[in-house]
Amino acid sequence: MFHIYQKAKNNSRRTIVLLHGTGGDEYDLLPLATYYDEDAAVISLRGMVQEQGMNRFFKRLSAGVFDEEDLMSRTDEFQKFLETIFQQYELDLSLAVLVGYSNGANLIASYLLHVNTVVSHAILHHPMVPHCFILPDRQHTTNVLVLASDNDPIVPTHQTEELCTLLNKTNHQVTQYLFKHGHQLAPLETQAAKNWLLEG
Numbered sequence: 629m630f631h632i633y634q635k636a637k638n639n640s641r642r643t644i645v646l647l648h649g650t651g652g653d654e655y656d657l658l659p660l661a662t663y664y665d666e667d668a669a670v671i672s673l674r675g676m677v678q679e680q681g682m683n684r685f686f687k688r689l690s691a692g693v694f695d696e697e698d699l700m701s702r703t704d705e706f707q708k709f710l711e712t713i714f715q716q717y718e719l720d721l722s723l724a725v726l727v728g729y730s731n732g733a734n735l736i737a738s739y740l741l742h743v744n745t746v747v748s749h750a751i752l753h754h755p756m757v758p759h760c761f762i763l764p765d766r767q768h769t770t771n772v773l774v775l776a777s778d779n780d781p782i783v784p785t786h787q788t789e790e791l792c793t794l795l796n797k798t799n800h801q802v803t804q805y806l807f808k809h810g811h812q813l814a815p816l817e818t819q820a821a822k823n824w825l826l827e828g
């Protein structure tokens with residue numbers, strides 16, 4: 629998968645993996661990685677699906693209606709990419725923090741529900757329910773932060789609740805913060821995510 633790689637500083641062993649929203653690219657969330665942990669290595673991906681000139685991480689049939697077959701194959705591709713790239717750069721996947729916004733958060737949510745991942749943290753900015761294919765017998769727990777707004781025009785609140793339920797069912801440790809700034813990535817939200825990550 630097409631990506632940018634930035635090496636860790638000051639012997640940090642953490643890696644932040646960034647997935648942008650629809651129409652974004654691999655540069656969009658780089659400032660966020662620096663803000664969350666300036667020493668961490670960074671892998672920032674570009675979604676390779678094209679929708680009217682916009683980059684996405686998987687196909688959709690219409691707004692909020694996902695092409696689940698494509699999503700599942702992109703989820704498997706993401707899993708293989710992470711395993712390969714972490715090995716190639718000699719990074720520790722169990723210390724990874726996956727950070728996604730909107731469409732990028734949806735691919736990460738799919739990965740967390742469906743794959744037996746070992747990543748330590750995931751920060752999902754305005755995710756939806758990607759699908760209902762869950763892995764019920766997961767051994768490893770990821771600390772997942774779900775950030776949403778109760779006036780988000782793209783993500784209805786019941787979707788946020790449903791996603792948190794599914795993540796809990798798949799043995800993840802879920803924290804949920806609710807804001808009132810629509811679908812934006814507002815400073816109040818990123819500050820809350822930074823504090824959550826600092827608390828471990």
Ligand code: MLT
Nearest residue numbers: 650688691692730731734
């Ligand atoms: C999606 O398609 O992943 C969601 O609707 C969010 C977005 O608009 O990208």
